[in-house]
Amino acid sequence: MTDSKNTNAETSPQETPSVHDKTIINKMRTLIAALKTHNNAYYVLDNPILEDSEYDQLRLSLIKIEEQYPDLVQPDSPINTVGDIPLSAFTQVTHDIPMLSLGNVFEYDDLRDFMRRVNDRLSDAQKNPEYEVELKLDGLAVSLKYQHGKFIQAVTRGDGQTGEDITQNTKTIRNLPLYLIDAADIELLEVRGEVLMPKAGFERLNRLAEEKEEKTFANPRNAAAGSLRQLDPAVAASRPLAFYAYSVNQGLPERIDTQSDALAWLGDIGFSVSAVRVVKNPRETQEYYESVIEKRAKLPFEIDGTVIKVNNLALQQQLGYLSREPRWATAYKFPAETVMTRLHSIEWQVGRTGAITPVGKLEPVKVGGVTVSNVTLHNFGEIQRLDVRAGDMVSVHRAGDVIPKISRVWHDQRPADSQPAVLPENCPVCDSPVILPEDEALARCTGGLFCPAQQQEALIHFVSRRAMDIDGLGERWLISFFEQGLVKTVADIYQLHNHQEQMITFEKMGEKSVQNIIKAIEASKHTTLSRFIYALGIRGVGEGTAQNFTQQFGDLERLMTADIETLIQTPDVGTITAELAYEFFRAPHNIEVINALLAAGVYWDKVEKKSSSHLPLDGQTWVITGALSSMARDEAKAKLQALGAKVSGSISAKTTALLAGEKAGSKMAKAEKLGVKVVGEDEFLGMVGE
Ligand code: IVH
Numbered sequence: 001m002t003d004s005k006n007t008n009a010e011t012s013p014q015e016t017p018s019v020h021d022k023t024i025i026n027k028m029r030t031l032i033a034a035l036k037t038h039n040n041a042y043y044v045l046d047n048p049i050l051e052d053s054e055y056d057q058l059r060l061s062l063i064k065i066e067e068q069y070p071d072l073v074q075p076d077s078p079i080n081t082v083g084d085i086p087l088s089a090f091t092q093v094t095h096d097i098p099m100l101s102l103g104n105v106f107e108y109d110d111l112r113d114f115m116r117r118v119n120d121r122l123s124d125a126q127k128n129p130e131y132e133v134e135l136k137l138d139g140l141a142v143s144l145k146y147q148h149g150k151f152i153q154a155v156t157r158g159d160g161q162t163g164e165d166i167t168q169n170t171k172t173i174r175n176l177p178l179y180l181i182d183a184a185d186i187e188l189l190e191v192r193g194e195v196l197m198p199k200a201g202f203e204r205l206n207r208l209a210e211e212k213e214e215k216t217f218a219n220p221r222n223a224a225a226g227s228l229r230q231l232d233p234a235v236a237a238s239r240p241l242a243f244y245a246y247s248v249n250q251g252l253p254e255r256i257d258t259q260s261d262a263l264a265w266l267g268d269i270g271f272s273v274s275a276v277r278v279v280k281n282p283r284e285t286q287e288y289y290e291s292v293i294e295k296r297a298k299l300p301f302e303i304d305g306t307v308i309k310v311n312n313l314a315l316q317q318q319l320g321y322l323s324r325e326p327r328w329a330t331a332y333k334f335p336a337e338t339v340m341t342r343l344h345s346i347e348w349q350v351g352r353t354g355a356i357t358p359v360g361k362l363e364p365v366k367v368g369g370v371t372v373s374n375v376t377l378h379n380f381g382e383i384q385r386l387d388v389r390a391g392d393m394v395s396v397h398r399a400g401d402v403i404p405k406i407s408r409v410w411h412d413q414r415p416a417d418s419q420p421a422v423l424p425e426n427c428p429v430c431d432s433p434v435i436l437p438e439d440e441a442l443a444r445c446t447g448g449l450f451c452p453a454q455q456q457e458a459l460i461h462f463v464s465r466r467a468m469d470i471d472g473l474g475e476r477w478l479i480s481f482f483e484q485g486l487v488k489t490v491a492d493i494y495q496l497h498n499h500q501e502q503m504i505t506f507e508k509m510g511e512k513s514v515q516n517i518i519k520a521i522e523a524s525k526h527t528t529l530s531r532f533i534y535a536l537g538i539r540g541v542g543e544g545t546a547q548n549f550t551q552q553f554g555d556l557e558r559l560m561t562a563d564i565e566t567l568i569q570t571p572d573v574g575t576i577t578a579e580l581a582y583e584f585f586r587a588p589h590n591i592e593v594i595n596a597l598l599a600a601g602v603y604w605d606k607v608e609k610k611s612s613s614h615l616p617l618d619g620q621t622w623v624i625t626g627a628l629s630s631m632a633r634d635e636a637k638a639k640l641q642a643l644g645a646k647v648s649g650s651i652s653a654k655t656t657a658l659l660a661g662e663k664a665g666s667k668m669a670k671a672e673k674l675g676v677k678v679v680g681e682d683e684f685l686g687m688v689g690e
Pocket of ligand 1: 100101134135137138139140141194246247307326329331
């Protein structure tokens with residue numbers, strides 16, 4: 001590229017472009033190069049790289065710069081040449097009337113601006129004209145010619161001036177009329193419309209291609225394009241295409257003076273036309289647009305918006321054209337579901353369970369009609385899988401009401417100075433060490449009870465029935481107390497009696513409820529060691545493990561000071577749980593909270609160590625399957641473990657028994673096959689003495 005490409009050199013104040021102009025030109029060149037690559041991939045190779053919406057976005061970026069700097073518009077800019085590059089295999093045909101494109105609007109305000117611009121060009125008597133709204137069919141524009149009612153030629157849009165003769169292939173489209181009804185006296189009729197592949201046919205075609213291990217099409221539009229360009233009309237004939245007419249460009253009977261009547265007439269003479277609605281103002285247009293969005297998924301073909309046209313044909317003529325677009329029509333496109341934006345930074349958040357998750361902070365963009373500025377990156381592994389860094393351009397996808405996701409990272413546009421993301425060593429909220437347990441995707445904060453991000457979860461768990469069982473201090477109250485700063489850590493629960501006056505001020509809280517809560521808290525002080533261990537909410541330590549720890553260590557002090565090797569000696573405790581427990585008891589904040597709980601008067605009876613050899617199920621391995629009616633699976637598991645059994649997830653020849661609830665499936669079959677004893681729920685309840 002040379003600087004002389006600056007098309008409007010005379011109007012430019014400087015002979016050589018300023019640094020600023022150079023920057024703008026560079027930006028334009030980059031966008032032009034990208035658009036050219038994508039045009040080629042889409043139209044020539046039938047193998048698009050970008051989503052349509054991403055392509056539109058690239059195009060829109062260039063349009064915006066060109067509008068801002070008209071002097072710098074590059075002569076080879078693809079903005080003013082619509083469409084595709086003709087393939088040489090088909091005869092080139094010049095259109096009698098150029099096939100133009102449509103402007104776009106994306107939201108209600110733009111739609112009103114469009115209608116305002118129309119009004120600005122009309123006399124007072126003509127203002128606020130009627131509009132006609134059609135579906136914007138997502139296929140390929142085609143011009144058809146009929147001589148005295150007989151089909152003679154079909155031409156693709158091509159570059160808008162010249163297209164390809166696809167008459168032979170078009171003849172195979174089943175709903176395309178080869179002879180028109182009552183049109184013999186029209187010498188030349190030119191009808192334009194869209195060739196598309198209905199969704200069902202597209203799916204069938206791709207299924208067949210998959211079976212034959214052939215290339216599948218990315219979307220119905222590409223499948224339609226590929227089919228029309230088939231050099232072998234026999235292959236084209238096997239493709240399920242359809243044609244929908246949307247305009248009459250030559251030969252319209254004079255008595256017809258509106259677009260809606262023209263389409264009705266096209267229907268009468270044998271064409272398929274898609275839904276049409278006549279509207280009077282922006283509001284009605286918007287309502288119809290919204291109703292189309294609702295129906296979109298149920299339509300037999302893909303659409304990407306609606307097209308709004310001034311209904312009166314004489315007014316259309318009067319309004320005329322602006323460069324390559326009519327002033328009398330615009331496309332009201334559906335919100336893009338995939339858009340490109342920049343990922344500014346990757347931040348780390350701590351979830352209620354202590355999971356440290358990366359969150360991408362985006363340059364805000366509208367995706368699917370909603371502004372998106374954050375995107376979840378799930379875990380550190382996902383960052384590595386996507387190979388994404390702060391500063392990267394990314395494609396963000398949001399289908400329906402699904403949470404936005406990064407669907408693609410544009411590595412070729414990566415800033416030279418970008419750095420790979422690193423997992424933080426300390427929790428961003430409480431500064432406790434972060435660990436990434438082996439074989440786990442999620443990194444975790446070891447702050448546990450002390451970490452503010454985890455406190456709510458910890459509180460709810462602590463008071464739950466199977467933990468400290470503080471009945472009467474419901475979850476809702478607990479959260480309110482937390483939000484108002486009355487409780488932060490679980491130890492603060494035992495200080496609530498000092499805040500009774502404040503508690504009464506809470507809405508719907510009377511003196512009586514306060515008394516009940518205080519009583520329940522008081523009653524919970526007498527507990528068991530295994531409940532207490534479970535209540536601490538150590539990751540990986542469920543009821544069963546808490547019971548096993550109790551049996552193994554007999555008192556809290558010994559458990560808290562045990563090293564990893566010792567912790568692993570506990571039945572059913574693996575490396576991950578041992579590490580998590582070890583870290584938990586090393587965090588000074590957790591020790592502080594435990595000490596505060598003990599100081600507040602939480603206590604338990606001395607643990608009677610059952611010698612494991614006396615446990616009835618010692619040495620046995622059990623598996624649980626199906627739905628149990630009297631208890632949760634976790635409860636059953638805890639009961640089995642308390643009796644000395646190991647509980648495993650899968651059946652093998654070593655399994656002692658299968659506890660089977662309702663709807664036991666494949667495990668039941670496997671147990672029977674291996675001759676493993678099957679125990680029903682009733683039998684099990686009898687066994688555990690309930
Ligand atoms: S009217 C002068 N009506 O959209 C404008 N176009 O983005 C003539 N399209 O090239 C176009 N459905 O391929 C019109 N109901 C409809 C349409 C429609 C789809 C396509 C057509 C056109 C493109 C412009």
